[in-house]
Amino acid sequence: MSAAGDAQPDAPHRERQRPLTSRLVRYLLLQALIAAACIFALQQSLPGPPAEYLVATLSLSERGVERPVTPPYFSPQRHAMDDPPRFTGQFDRPADEAKRAWSVFLPRFTNGVEIAVNDVVILDSRRDPTANRPDRNTPVIAVIPSSLLRDGANTVSIRLFIWGPITGFLERVWVGPDEKLRPSYNLRSLIFVTLPVVFSSWQAILAVILGIMWVMRRHEPAYGLLAAAMAVGVAQAFLQTPMGETAFSRLNVVLISSAPIESALVLTFALLFSGWKWRPYGWIIFVPGLLLALAGLFGNQALSRTLFLFLAVPMVGLSLVIMAVVTARSTLKRRNVASLLLGCAVTIMLTCWIVDLLSVFQLMQNRIFTARLSYSAMLVAIGAGLTWRFARALNEVDGFAGRLVTQVREAEEKLKASFIREEERARAAALARERTRLMRDLHDGLGGQLVSIVALSERGNAGAGIGDAARAALKDLRLVIDSMDDIGGDLMLALGSWRERAMAQLRPHDITLEWRAVTPQGLPVHPELRPWHVIQIVRLLDEALTNAVKHASARRITVRIETLVDHDGHDRGCITVEDDGRGFDVPPADGSAGAIKAARGLRNMRNRAARCGAELVLDSCDQGTRVRLTLPHRFPDSDAAAG
Amino acid sequence: MNSLSDAAIAVLLVEDDAPTLWRLQDALAKAGYQVRAAGTLTDARACLAQGAPRVLLTDLQLPDGHGVDLIRETRRRFPETEIMVISILGDEESVISAITVGATGYLLKDAFPTDIAATVRDLVAGHSPISASIARFIVRRTQSTAEPPPGPALNTAKLTPREIDILWGIAKGFSYAEIASHLSLSRQTVPGHIKNIYRKLEVHTRGEAVFEAVQQGLIRL
Numbered sequence: 001m002s003a004a005g006d007a008q009p010d011a012p013h014r015e016r017q018r019p020l021t022s023r024l025v026r027y028l029l030l031q032a033l034i035a036a037a038c039i040f041a042l043q044q045s046l047p048g049p050p051a052e053y054l055v056a057t058l059s060l061s062e063r064g065v066e067r068p069v070t071p072p073y074f075s076p077q078r079h080a081m082d083d084p085p086r087f088t089g090q091f092d093r094p095a096d097e098a099k100r101a102w103s104v105f106l107p108r109f110t111n112g113v114e115i116a117v118n119d120v121v122i123l124d125s126r127r128d129p130t131a132n133r134p135d136r137n138t139p140v141i142a143v144i145p146s147s148l149l150r151d152g153a154n155t156v157s158i159r160l161f162i163w164g165p166i167t168g169f170l171e172r173v174w175v176g177p178d179e180k181l182r183p184s185y186n187l188r189s190l191i192f193v194t195l196p197v198v199f200s201s202w203q204a205i206l207a208v209i210l211g212i213m214w215v216m217r218r219h220e221p222a223y224g225l226l227a228a229a230m231a232v233g234v235a236q237a238f239l240q241t242p243m244g245e246t247a248f249s250r251l252n253v254v255l256i257s258s259a260p261i262e263s264a265l266v267l268t269f270a271l272l273f274s275g276w277k278w279r280p281y282g283w284i285i286f287v288p289g290l291l292l293a294l295a296g297l298f299g300n301q302a303l304s305r306t307l308f309l310f311l312a313v314p315m316v317g318l319s320l321v322i323m324a325v326v327t328a329r330s331t332l333k334r335r336n337v338a339s340l341l342l343g344c345a346v347t348i349m350l351t352c353w354i355v356d357l358l359s360v361f362q363l364m365q366n367r368i369f370t371a372r373l374s375y376s377a378m379l380v381a382i383g384a385g386l387t388w389r390f391a392r393a394l395n396e397v398d399g400f401a402g403r404l405v406t407q408v409r410e411a412e413e414k415l416k417a418s419f420i421r422e423e424e425r426a427r428a429a430a431l432a433r434e435r436t437r438l439m440r441d442l443h444d445g446l447g448g449q450l451v452s453i454v455a456l457s458e459r460g461n462a463g464a465g466i467g468d469a470a471r472a473a474l475k476d477l478r479l480v481i482d483s484m485d486d487i488g489g490d491l492m493l494a495l496g497s498w499r500e501r502a503m504a505q506l507r508p509h510d511i512t513l514e515w516r517a518v519t520p521q522g523l524p525v526h527p528e529l530r531p532w533h534v535i536q537i538v539r540l541l542d543e544a545l546t547n548a549v550k551h552a553s554a555r556r557i558t559v560r561i562e563t564l565v566d567h568d569g570h571d572r573g574c575i576t577v578e579d580d581g582r583g584f585d586v587p588p589a590d591g592s593a594g595a596i597k598a599a600r601g602l603r604n605m606r607n608r609a610a611r612c613g614a615e616l617v618l619d620s621c622d623q624g625t626r627v628r629l630t631l632p633h634r635f636p637d638s639d640a641a642a643g
Numbered sequence: 644m645n646s647l648s649d650a651a652i653a654v655l656l657v658e659d660d661a662p663t664l665w666r667l668q669d670a671l672a673k674a675g676y677q678v679r680a681a682g683t684l685t686d687a688r689a690c691l692a693q694g695a696p697r698v699l700l701t702d703l704q705l706p707d708g709h710g711v712d713l714i715r716e717t718r719r720r721f722p723e724t725e726i727m728v729i730s731i732l733g734d735e736e737s738v739i740s741a742i743t744v745g746a747t748g749y750l751l752k753d754a755f756p757t758d759i760a761a762t763v764r765d766l767v768a769g770h771s772p773i774s775a776s777i778a779r780f781i782v783r784r785t786q787s788t789a790e791p792p793p794g795p796a797l798n799t800a801k802l803t804p805r806e807i808d809i810l811w812g813i814a815k816g817f818s819y820a821e822i823a824s825h826l827s828l829s830r831q832t833v834p835g836h837i838k839n840i841y842r843k844l845e846v847h848t849r850g851e852a853v854f855e856a857v858q859q860g861l862i863r864l
Contacts, residue, residue, distance in 0.1 A: 443704070443731055452662050477732065498816070
């Protein structure tokens, strides 16, 4: 009992788990592929100028010690502003190069450089705010004024200013014709300076879009959080690194070191987006960012920089790891494109962050930070995800609108049909009321008088004809009343009454009425059948019966009722009245009066059939007469032959 | 014509139109029935006081009252009496109201004498004649409609699907034999079903009448 109970919920669970596992494997494979691609791309070194212009060996004077070094050089110092390490190198400018402009090109350094040629300072990177950001890989190029250059040996010296939080670094020094160095500089400048500005602009736009989204949809705070993250990111990107203590420098410090706040906001967004409910302990996420902000406000810049290294960098990494897990889970569970895009972006960022960390710890040969740049992948993912959701919502709205239109149309049609039904019902009710009124009138007047005539005529033999006439009048009255009854288009119901009347009529003449419904349902139902159609058909049948009784001396009359299928595939009712009498072509022996009457009767029958749109076929021979009435597929609305 | 050998069957004939009364009386007397005639409701009640007739034939429009009351009284006092309405048109307006108080079918006033006698003979033999138009009226009432249809009140709720099928057959003009073969019944059971239909359409008590009127939405409480 319990075993069966356990097994039952287990089976579907296992079935669900199998594709989940396979999906997980596929997802992890995809992320591994992305990470591998990232690492491969990061391994590629950017193309440099021709090797002949590299100043390969430099003489370094650091903390009073002078020694030759071959860049890239990692300085052990974290702070060196007053006595910065000084690099001195020699380069030759051939005499034939005097016409060309020469430049000094430093592809990468931290944190600032001052370049002097022949002891004349030509560039101080500290004046360039973007170059002061260690997280950007800003290159510098300085054109050497031609008057400074001598033919043959020249000296280039570089002072490396270091203000933390990371140690000093100088990648390489290139001195050569500007046109040879410029392409390499331009490429680096494009990747590390222009592109981040473009992405920051995109981030600003996203901040506005998400902000509007949040304002319009307050019940989705995830958008508000993401908008805040974007806004913080934009502020961070466009603010300058404060070099001195000014009134705004503290605020600048707070904003520039806001990476942990930004990452906390993005993390909260990712959590909410994947269906996580906000908990009070969620504030823990924001603690590192707030601590750093407080340090920026109340401490000095050096403290901020030190804390940044120990709070912000791990916080960013932790956020990325949590996001990677959360987005993976969301992708696997909900299978939506937005989560998948986000997951891929997180993988790219995480890979770059790890590589950055390795280069901070000097485990890489270079020091190109790509984590911030890889954030653009996240921005693209967010934009794409938003657009995807928007498009899907539009499709849903379209689908909904389409369904609504269909439903409204259906409702309209139903309403129309029910209106027609209602009209039909009202018409039938009016007819029924009229019929009831007529019936009462006939009862009280004409009917009673006719019955009296029948009764009176029977008292003396002379009145036999009068009695017959009165009886015929009564019969006709009953027919009129009967045909006004609502029979719901089923002619069989009218024929049922007719059979009774016919049998009563035939009984005194000792004629047998044989009734054969060949098809079980008899005749097809005609919703368009109106009382006047019924009267015409019944009178036509009466006529056929009367002819058989009065003129043909029949002993047996057969009525066949069937439904036939015509050449158009429509059901057509067919009523056949057949007798075993003398037929009409043979004039009765006792004179022509009967023949004339019969002829008039035949004309009447054809007339009635035509008015109902029915076909009448008469076959008569001395073996008997057959009247075959084929009903129309649809009874005509108006009495066409009446005029 | 068809004189009966056994003890004459008592028929009470209530009809206010003298010529019609004579002709019906004539037809029945010739067939051997012992006919008592009454022209008014009062006369009819006086006749009933003398003893139960085997058959009551009554017109509905009487000078001093309505035949429906006479049928109801007779039905209550003499449950064994077979009752039939004499109708001019055989219309449901008069016949159905008579059926709901206990009548079984109707007799047309202008019916041929032989048919009159045959109808009464069948009635006495236990057959319950039902016309196609009356059957049609009943089955149309079994079809659900939004509003109560015009005409006399009739409760068809007690009819079984089989009984309704039989009524359909009659309404469409089929004979008992044809109906029996369509519905896979024995031909002999059809008259019994029809008798049941009549009994089920009858409203027995005032309370039941009110109940059924409520059921059909004719009265709102």
